[in-house]
Amino acid sequence: MKKESWKELTLGTINLDAGNSVKNLTGTWRSGKKPQFIEERCIQCFFCWLYCPHFAIEVDGDKVRGINYDYCTGCGICSVECPTKEKAIVMVKEEVKLFEERAK
Amino acid sequence: MAKLKDLAAIEDRLVAGHGMCIGCGIPLIFKVILRATEDPLIIANATGCLEVCTTIFPRTSWNVTWVHSAFENAASTISGIEVMYKALKKKGRIPKDKRFKFLGVGGDGGTYDIGLQALSGAVERGHDIVYVCYDNNVYANTGGQRSSATPIGASATTSPAGTQSPGKIQRRKDLTKVLVAHNIPYVAQASPHRWQDLYNKAKKAFEVEGPAFLNVLCLCPTEWKYDESLGIRLAHMAVDTCVWPLYEVENGKYKINYKPKEKKPVLEWIKTQGRFRHLFKEKNAWVLEEFQKQVDQDWEELNKLESL
Ligand SMILES: Cc1ncc(C[n+]2csc(CCOP(=O)(O)OP(=O)(O)O)c2C)c(N)n1
Ligand code: SF4
Ligand code: SF4
Ligand code: SF4
Ligand SMILES: [Mg+2]
Numbered sequence: 001m002k003k004e005s006w007k008e009l010t011l012g013t014i015n016l017d018a019g020n021s022v023k024n025l026t027g028t029w030r031s032g033k034k035p036q037f038i039e040e041r042c043i044q045c046f047f048c049w050l051y052c053p054h055f056a057i058e059v060d061g062d063k064v065r066g067i068n069y070d071y072c073t074g075c076g077i078c079s080v081e082c083p084t085k086e087k088a089i090v091m092v093k094e095e096v097k098l099f100e101e102r103a104k
Numbered sequence: 105m106a107k108l109k110d111l112a113a114i115e116d117r118l119v120a121g122h123g124m125c126i127g128c129g130i131p132l133i134f135k136v137i138l139r140a141t142e143d144p145l146i147i148a149n150a151t152g153c154l155e156v157c158t159t160i161f162p163r164t165s166w167n168v169t170w171v172h173s174a175f176e177n178a179a180s181t182i183s184g185i186e187v188m189y190k191a192l193k194k195k196g197r198i199p200k201d202k203r204f205k206f207l208g209v210g211g212d213g214g215t216y217d218i219g220l221q222a223l224s225g226a227v228e229r230g231h232d233i234v235y236v237c238y239d240n241n242v243y244a245n246t247g248g249q250r251s252s253a254t255p256i257g258a259s260a261t262t263s264p265a266g267t268q269s270p271g272k273i274q275r276r277k278d279l280t281k282v283l284v285a286h287n288i289p290y291v292a293q294a295s296p297h298r299w300q301d302l303y304n305k306a307k308k309a310f311e312v313e314g315p316a317f318l319n320v321l322c323l324c325p326t327e328w329k330y331d332e333s334l335g336i337r338l339a340h341m342a343v344d345t346c347v348w349p350l351y352e353v354e355n356g357k358y359k360i361n362y363k364p365k366e367k368k369p370v371l372e373w374i375k376t377q378g379r380f381r382h383l384f385k386e387k388n389a390w391v392l393e394e395f396q397k398q399v400d401q402d403w404e405e406l407n408k409l410e411s412l
Contacts, residue, residue, distance in 0.1 A: 021121030021165040029126060046108035050299055051336055053131045055120035062109050071120045075127035076333030
C-alpha cells in the first residue's frame with residue numbers, strides 16, 4: 001500500500017469509500033485452528049451468523065452456507081454456540097500457517 | 105418478533121475487515137443494534153476499541169455516516185449534529201419529513217468516566233438521540249486501566265492485584281441508574297447473548313422521542329482473560345448471577361426483562377476470568393464476599409423498584 005502524507009488527505013480526513021475495510025483480510029490472523037461447516041447437520045438457526053465477531057459466516061439467501069476464511073479469525077465462538085447435538089460447525093486443525101506464509 | 109434470518113438479510117452497517125480482537129464482543133452488539141432502525145443513521149463514536157479498530161487509516165468499517173469524536177464528548181457531538189439537522193430542515197435544505205436517527209457511542213471509559221458530563225448535559229437538554237455504552241468494564245484500547253465500571257476485585261493495570269492489593273477495591277458505578285435519575289423517556293440494560301431483548305430495546309430507543317440510553321455488557325477476552333471461544337457462555341453467566349441484570353425503565357417505570365430461575369453465585373461468573381484469578385487466594389476471600397453482597401443488594405433493590 002502506498003503511504004500517503006497529510007498533504008494528500010481530504011479536508012477533515014473525510015473517507016467517502018464507505019466500508020472499504022473489507023480489503024483487510026482478517027483471516028490472516030488465524031493460527032492453528034479453523035471452523036468447518038457441515039451442512040447436513042445445520043438447522044439454520046443463524047446463531048453462528050449472529051455471534052461471529054468478524055462477519056465470516058457466509059449467508060446465501062435464507063441459508064447459512066459456510067465460512068468465509070478471508071475474514072474468519074478462528075475464535076471458535078460459532079462452534080461453541082452451534083446448538084445441534086452433533087455440531088454443524090467443528091473446529092479443526094489448520095496446517096497452513098497463514099502468518100508464516102505472509103512473512104515469506 | 106424479528107427472526108435472525110430476517111436480520112441477516114439486512115445489509116451490514118458495520119462490515120468485515122475491522123481490527124477488533126479475535127473473539128471480541130463489540131461487533132455482536134452493534135450487528136444487532138444497527139439493524140433496529142431502517143432510517144438513515146448518523147453516528148458519533150468516542151475513541152476506544154470500536155472507534156480505533158473500525159477506522160484505521162485509510163480504511164473504514166462503517167457503511168453509514170460516522171464521525172470520530174474525542175474520548176470525552178461523543179454525546180456533545182451527536183447532540184450538535186441532531187440540532188444541525190433540525191436547523192437544515194427549518195431552512196428547507198433537507199425535506200421536513202425526512203427521518204434520521206442520531207446515535208452516540210462510547211465505551212465505559214468514555215461514558216461512565218470522562219464522557220459523563222457531556223452525556224448528562226445532552227440528555228438533560230432533551231435531544232432526540234440514542235446513546236449506547238458498550239461496557240467491557242475497562243479501558244481496553246489503552247491496555248487495560250480500571251474505570252468506574254470495573255467491578256470490585258478485578259485486576260487492571262491501574263488497580264493491579266499483587267501482594268499489597270486485591271485488585272480494584274471500589275464498588276462499580278451504577279451508570280444505568282444515573283441515567284434513570286435524568287428522567288428521560290427510555291433507559292435499558294442489555295446483553296448480546298439475548299439478542300431479541302437487545303433488538304427490542306434498541307428499537308424502542310430509536311423510536312422514542314427524546315433521549316434514550318442503552319448500557320450493553322461487552323465481552324472482552326483480551327482484558328478479562330478467558331478462552332475467547334466462550335464469550336457467549338460468559339454473557340449467560342453475567343446475567344444468571346445477576347452481576348448484569350437485564351432491565352428497562354420506560355418513563356420512570358422499571359421492568360426486569362429476565363429473572364434467572366436460580367440465581368447463581370458470583371463465583372460462577374469470575375471463575376473463568378483471569379482478571380479475578382487472585383480472588384481465590386485465602387487472603388482475598390473477603391473481596392469475593394463483598395462482591396456477592398453488592399450484587400445481592402443491587403438485585404434486591406432492582407426487584408423493589410420494579411414492584412413500585
Ligand atoms: C482526553 C483523552 N484521554 C485519554 C485518551 C486515551 N484513550 C483513548 S481510548 C481510551 C480508553 C477507552 O476506554 P473505553 O471508553 O472503556 O473504551 P474501550 O477501549 O474499552 O473500548 C483512552 C484512555 C484520549 N484519547 N483522550
Ligand atoms: S471461528 Fe470465529 S471468526 Fe471464524 S467464523 Fe467462527 S465465530 Fe467467526
Ligand atoms: S449455529 Fe450451527 S445449526 Fe445454527 S446456523 Fe450455524 S451452523 Fe447451522
Ligand atoms: S481489547 Fe477487548 S474490547 Fe478491545 S477489541 Fe480487544 S477484545 Fe474487543
Ligand atoms: Mg471499556
